[in-house]
Amino acid sequence: GIQVEQSPPDLILQEGANSTLRCNFSDSVNNLQWFHQNPWGQLINLFYIPSGTKQNGRLSATTVATERYSLLYISSSQTTDSGVYFCAVEAASGTYKYIFGTGTRLKVLA
Amino acid sequence: EAGVAQSPRYKIIEKRQSVAFWCNPISGHATLYWYQQILGQGPKLLIQFQNNGVVDDSQLPKDRFSAERLKGVDSTLKIQPAKLEDSAVYLCASSSGPSVNEQFFGPGTRLTVL
Numbered sequence: 001g002i003q004v005e006q007s008p009p010d011l012i013l014q015e016g017a018n019s020t021l022r023c024n025f026s027d028s029v030n031n032l033q034w035f036h037q038n039p040w041g042q043l044i045n046l047f048y049i050p051s052g053t054k055q056n057g058r059l060s061a062t063t064v065a066t067e068r069y070s071l072l073y074i075s076s077s078q079t080t081d082s083g084v085y086f087c088a089v090e091a092a093s094g095t096y097k098y099i100f101g102t103g104t105r106l107k108v109l110a
Numbered sequence: 111e112a113g114v115a116q117s118p119r120y121k122i123i124e125k126r127q128s129v130a131f132w133c134n135p136i137s138g139h140a141t142l143y144w145y146q147q148i149l150g151q152g153p154k155l156l157i158q159f160q161n162n163g164v165v166d167d168s169q170l171p172k173d174r175f176s177a178e179r180l181k182g183v184d185s186t187l188k189i190q191p192a193k194l195e196d197s198a199v200y201l202c203a204s205s206s207g208p209s210v211n212e213q214f215f216g217p218g219t220r221l222t223v224l
Contacts, residue, residue, distance in 0.1 A: 033213065041199055043153070043215040086152055088213075097143075097166055098213065100152030 002027045002091040004101035011106045013077050021072040021104045023087035031090040032063055033098070034072050038083045046072070046085075077108045112137065114216035116202050122222045128190040131219045134183070135204030141165075143213065144177055144187050145201040153201055159185060189221075197223045 003026040034046040047054050047061040063070040084105050088098035115134040123129050135142050140161050145153035158165040161182040179185040199220050203213045
């Protein structure tokens with residue numbers, strides 16, 4: 001089945017710093033989402049981005065489907081950005097289900 | 111628009127006991143998913159419903175787990191009997207279409223099996 005790897009596994013930033021999180025996948029995909037899991041365990045949608053670039057405030061994401069990766073950019077990080085970031089993909093072979101990546105644990109220090 | 115609702119939020123049981131979780135998806139969403147998330151890992155799909163039919167239950171431990179979505183709206187997930195390794199967060203998600211589209215998650219139920 002499709003493999004999804006995220007990097008880095010852990011990241012510590014000072015408030016105000018910028019960061020880039022990466023998601024690599026081993027096969028073609030139909031769908032891709034980025035999620036933020038906050039310290040209370042809630043999975044929050046960030047982007048639905050099977051291809052192209054999207055921006056939402058301080059966050060933006062780019063998926064290059066032909067090269068099998070997606071990037072999540074966080075600018076001017078805040079302490080509330082802390083948590084775990086997951087990407088999830090649906091393989092183009094039509095499994096109709098998401099496979100989640102390994103996650104990036106982010107801690108933003110005040 | 112109301113999000114995905116789940117209850118209870120927390121549950122503590124002894125091993126070999128039974129437990130049930132409830133999920134109400136976003137109104138109009140035909141597809142409903144149950145995931146299991148063990149501490150330190152990403153969510154893993156247990157079962158996917160399209161309306162009230164099962165699309166994928168390949169990773170559901172059917173000897174002890176069962177799920178139903180009788181009227182194509184809300185759903186229940188049951189574990190009977192529970193084992194220590196079932197301690198996890200159980201997440202429900204929904205999406206609008208028959209393919210994956212965009213999934214929206216509920217707050218989850220944290221299960222502790224003692």
